Amino acid sequence: MNSMITYSTEVQQAMDNNQPIVALESTIISHGMPYPQNVETARIVEQIIRDNGAVPATIAIMDGKIKIGLSDEELELLGNSPDVAKVSRRDLGQLIATKKIGATTVAATMICAELAGIRVFATGGIGGVHRGAETTMDISADLEELATTGVAVVCAGAKSILDIGLTLEFLETKGVPVIGYKTDKMPAFYTQASEFDLTFRADDVETLAKVLKAKWDLGLKGGAVVANPIPAEHAMEESFINGIIDQAMVEAKENGIAGKETTPFLLGKVKELTEGTSLVANIELVKHNAEVGAKLAVAYNEL
Template identity: 65%
Template sequence: MTLEHLIEFSPEVANARLARQPIVALESTIISHGMPYPQNVQTAREVEAIVREHGAVPATIAVLDGKIRVGLDEAQLEWLGRSPDAMKLSRRDLPFALATGRIGATTVAATMICAQLAGIEVFVTGGIGGVHRGAETSFDISADLQELARTPVAVVCAGAKSILDLALTLEYLETYGVPVISVGQDNFAAFYTRDSGLKADFRIDDPGDQAKFLRAKWALGLGGGAVISNPVPAEAAMPPAVIDGYIAQALSEADAQGISGKSVTPYLLARIKDLSGGASLATNIALVKHNAAVGAALAKALVV
């Protein structure tokens, strides 16, 4: 079995590759595990439209019918958005889903892998995974961080999900040499809120300058990706004290119910949505759309 048997491009993405047009990879767990139907499919379509409006080609990635699909059509998006059995795929899960024909949605780590295989250098998501709170006893650290250390793809995000230990997440990224670049402010973004209170490594606002940084990094043979931290728009951000209260309650309830591993993040996001009366979902949608515009600009700058 070869890579050609395992990966299939949509006509739009295949044409963009031939024409050397800018392409932006998009994950699919936000569709299957991050939002309820029908907001998940609607948001996916709107994010793709934003990428196109800003001069790039969107490539939503998922595993369907035993293949990595780079670019999904309307029917495939709908199928993924409605499927209750979609696997949440990270690095370790990709071979299983491909070998068994299971439907699977790609996490940050798996999307980075697939993007690299497809020759795509920019990936847009909501927030990266990271070091979970209490990791000193649970050892619960997202595979996203190791993927950032090894796979040369720039990840545009609204920082790391604020359900995590953000200080330890940044320490982990520093240890593995992953640069954290902030856009529009000096500090690392905190997903639902704009400012984590923690400094990013570098502030680079201009997409052309971001592209120069990445080209220099990769030309030096410094492997791995980079985090492009793009804060949620101010009008869509949640008050820090309010969201921190929801997170604390959701974490306590997850612990009481014995929820662990890859089930933790979907549970917490859904519970926070309920506690906030849907406000957190609106913030999540706004930040992904904002990231799509920034990611498209970076993808265009990288092909110049």
Template identity: 60%
Template sequence: MKQYIDFSKEVKQAKAENKPIVALESTIISHGMPYPQNVEMATKVENIIRKNGAIPATIALIDGKIKIGLEKEELELLANSDNVAKVSRRDFTEVLATKRVGATTVASTMMCADLAAIQFFVTGGIGGVHRGVESTMDISADLEELGKTNVTVICAGAKSILDLPKTMEYLETQGVPVIGYKTDELPAFFTRESGIKLNSSSENPEDIARICKVKNDLDIEGGVVIANPVPKEDELSKSYIDSIIEEAVKEAEALGISGKDSTPFLLGKIVEKSDGKSLHTNIKLVENNAILGAKIAVAFNQM
């Protein structure tokens, strides 16, 4: 395993000193935002995690290595390179073997975090069941990964472009707990509202950490989703964002865009149609998730 995993200096030291560590994905850097906003966002999120008592570990595949934590020049390479592969479980070994630069999705970041014994992972939103699944069978690998990999994912719910009721149904079938943080409703990424009630909610990071500890003690397989709504001051109204998403989905269908290309296309169209408002919300919700993820990791570490 040592020949494939490469820890940054900071993460290696955190491991040696038994400090809390929070994993971060890299697809949001390479495929989610333009340069240089992506570097600014990634650097700020890492600093937020440090400020709240944990160590950030941004994950990517570079030169045949699983990078657990990125040095400054590696972050720049990822943010500013053309043809960065979007890596899920399916592409994982191929990108490593061919030594390409690869950005990790939720599914592959979970894989890497698990290999590196990092339990907590902050992202924007998870993937899920796509609209029109009845004819496309387009279901994100994130959901399958959550069913089998022991990583707790702190997110603002599933991306609004998805079929949220079917996504929740799939997670329930996989036995994945979805715990709302200070909410009993599934947040829908850009907005706090989805109309979908959750079975579980928690009011503080310590309770969430305790749930994760009991799950580990009992050796129960699979992940946990912590659904953390975007701050009220940064959310977009449900009717506004829903109308924009409908337009973007129709454009994607007309152009025949599907599979792993659909999410970056749709998110890009939403940024365009919202005059950049959705990008602002996206950044703010990731920052908000980083605060909560660090607090949960610190509480868990103290246990």
């Protein structure tokens, strides 16, 4: 296995010195934002993690290897290449064997982070149960991964293009803790709150770290969702964004968009219909999650 994983110099030094590390996904670079904002955001997010006392480890598949930590040149390649594969659990073996370039989703990033011994991962929003899943069975692999892989995911809730209620039901069935960070409501990505209550709230990262350590010390498998709302000044108005999402869903159905192409299509359509304001919100929530993720990694490392 070690022959399939490589570490950047910065990440290797952090491991050697027992420093806190935060994993970062790469589909947010290749499929979540347009170039050059994607690469610029990736670099800013990495610096935010450094500024808050941890070391960033952006994860991707390149040259038949799992890369834990990317160079500036590799970030640029990932953000500007037209044929980057979107990699989930089912795709890891294929991408490594064929030595194609791949960007890791939440699920694949969790797997790679756990292999590297990294416990905290910051992203935008998790995947979940898609609207209409009772007939399409379209459920993100992120949820099953959260049930089995021991990594905490700091996110702005589930992407608001999803069925948030069913997503929470799925996570409850699988025994995945969903912890509201300074909130009692499940965040809805572009907005601070959905209609759904959370069963546990933590108002500081030290409490979050203790909860995670207790869970894993008990031998309970799986990860946890740290639901961190988008900052109020960058949140979008709920009725406005929900109307936009409904319109995007109709267009996706009319165009026969399905499977793993659904999320990139919907996010792109939402950006178009909001005239770019959703992209600004997306960038700001990722930055906020990186800050909280770094502080959590520091607190967990101290335990």
